[in-house]
Amino acid sequence: MINKGNITRRKFIGTGITVAATATVITGCRMIQKNRHPVSSPAQPWPYPEFDVEQVRRRGYEFNYEKACMYGVIKAIAASAAVQYPYPWNTLPLDAFYYGRGGAYSWGTLCGTLNGGLFVLTLVLGDCPDAADDLMTWYIKTPLPTLYHDAYCRFRNQPRSVAGSPLCHQSIGSWIKVSGKGIHTPECFERCAKLTGDTAAYVASILNRIKKGDYKPANPLPEEVHDCLGCHFGQRAVKDDTITKMQCLDCHEVHR
Ligand code: HEC
Ligand code: HEC
Numbered sequence: 001m002i003n004k005g006n007i008t009r010r011k012f013i014g015t016g017i018t019v020a021a022t023a024t025v026i027t028g029c030r031m032i033q034k035n036r037h038p039v040s041s042p043a044q045p046w047p048y049p050e051f052d053v054e055q056v057r058r059r060g061y062e063f064n065y066e067k068a069c070m071y072g073v074i075k076a077i078a079a080s081a082a083v084q085y086p087y088p089w090n091t092l093p094l095d096a097f098y099y100g101r102g103g104a105y106s107w108g109t110l111c112g113t114l115n116g117g118l119f120v121l122t123l124v125l126g127d128c129p130d131a132a133d134d135l136m137t138w139y140i141k142t143p144l145p146t147l148y149h150d151a152y153c154r155f156r157n158q159p160r161s162v163a164g165s166p167l168c169h170q171s172i173g174s175w176i177k178v179s180g181k182g183i184h185t186p187e188c189f190e191r192c193a194k195l196t197g198d199t200a201a202y203v204a205s206i207l208n209r210i211k212k213g214d215y216k217p218a219n220p221l222p223e224e225v226h227d228c229l230g231c232h233f234g235q236r237a238v239k240d241d242t243i244t245k246m247q248c249l250d251c252h253e254v255h256r
Contacts, residue, residue: 041091042087042088042091044123044124044126045123045124045125045126046081046085046088046089046123046124047081047084047085047124048077048081048085048124048207048211049080049081049083049084049085050208050211051077051080051081051204051205051207051208052080053201053204053205053208054148054201055080056076056077056080056197056200056201056203056204057076057148057149057197057198057200057201057204058149058152058197059075059076059079059080059197059200060072060073060076060113060193060196060197060198060199060200060201061149061152061153061193061194061196061197062193062197063075063076063079063196064192064193064196064197065189065193067095067098067101068097068098068100068101068102068112069100069101069111069112069113069116069192069195069196070097070098070099070100070101070112070113070115070116070119071094071095071097071098071100071101071112071116072113072116072193072196072197072200073112073113073116073117073120073196073199073200073203074092074094074097074116074119074120075094075097076196076197076200077120077200077203077204078090078092078094078120080204097116097119100112100115100116102168103167103168103169107168108167108168108169108172109167109168109169110166110167110168111139111163111166111167111168111171111195111199112168112196113139113192113195113196113198113199113200114135114136114139114166114199116196116199116200117135117199117200117202117203118132118135120203121135121203121206121207124207125207125210130217131206131210131215131217133217133219133220133221133245134206134217134218134219134220135199135202135203135206135219136166136245137219137220137221137222138202138218138219139163139166139171139199139202140162140163140164140165140166140246140247141162141164141219142162143160143161143162144160144161144162144163144194144195144198145158145160145191145194145195145197145198146160146194146198148197148198148201149194149197153190153193153194154186154190155186155187155190158179158187158190158191158194159175159178159179160178161174161175161177161178161179162174163175164247164250165246165247165250166246167246171195172188172192175188175191176188179191221245222247224247224248224249225245225246225247225248228242228248229242229245
């Protein structure tokens with residue numbers, strides 16, 4: 001009663017927005033029009049600008065401190081892409097990506113930075129196993145964190161380690177070994193913040209190269225993994241019994 005005029009106007013504006021949004025969705029994707037139960041999320045692939053890789057790196061570092069690793073990677077890319085494409089980049093449920101911390105609720109499985117990176121790659125590229133292998137392989141063999149954060153970070157020149165695995169458990173473990181610091185120390189938190197920036201930056205660099213049309217995965221799967229999988233994965237393999245691309249020889253011996 002009291003705010004009748006106001007409510008009516010709000011209702012009117014609300015309807016306007018709904019109509020505009022519906023129009024965008026319908027013109028954006030014909031498949032949604034045909035779908036009898038349309039979902040409201042924006043159609044893939046999402047558009048993206050050429051990224052300033054160092055800016056993305058710094059944002060990843062800073063957004064990690066806001067919440068955590070997976071969240072930090074996704075927000076670094078989203079904040080950078082949203083300048084040019086506020087829609088759809090401002091529609092992400094960023095807070096939900098907190099789940100990726102500590103390799104998914106501290107299970108030490110997939111490193112949250114990779115979980116976030118793979119999510120972003122898939123959003124803008126669609127299904128992308130080659131880019132995914134590139135990101136994962138880069139991560140397992142690169143000494144991290146990089147030193148590119150030293151101009152603005154809290155702890156400079158930190159020790160680096162090679163994770164040897166996409167698992168948070170092994171990644172952090174390798175760093176604890178070279179640094180002597182525990183997980184619940186400011187130094188280890190800092191290390192993971194830098195990894196968040198480094199992974200976001202690597203994702204941005206993959207996307208920049210794809211945009212320019214000169215992308216070739218820079219980090220293919222190790223030969224040995226290919227070798228083993230030749231016999232252990234695939235409908236025509238002798239033994240179709242293995243699903244992983246992790247480094248087999250960390251846990252198994254050569255048997256032939
Ligand atoms: C030329 C095909 C071939 C390649 C290459 C190959 N494997 Fe196998 N692997 C087999 C077969 C066949 C068996 C089953 C052997 C058996 O049952 O005696 C087997 C068995 C295994 C087993 C189970 C052993 C057990 O006790 O049952 C493991 C683990 C394994 N392979 C790991 C690997 C790894 C790691 C690599 C790469 C370093 C690899 N394999 C490469 C063919 C291959
Ligand atoms: C992080 C450690 C780890 C890595 C890396 C790993 N595996 Fe395994 N794998 C295991 C464990 C643990 C088992 C279960 C062993 C068991 O139950 O005896 C297993 C089981 C297997 C088996 C036996 C399946 C069966 O018949 O019981 C094969 C074959 C195998 N792995 C192949 C591979 C290949 C090929 C790779 C690389 C592409 C690989 N593994 C990477 C840990 C690993």
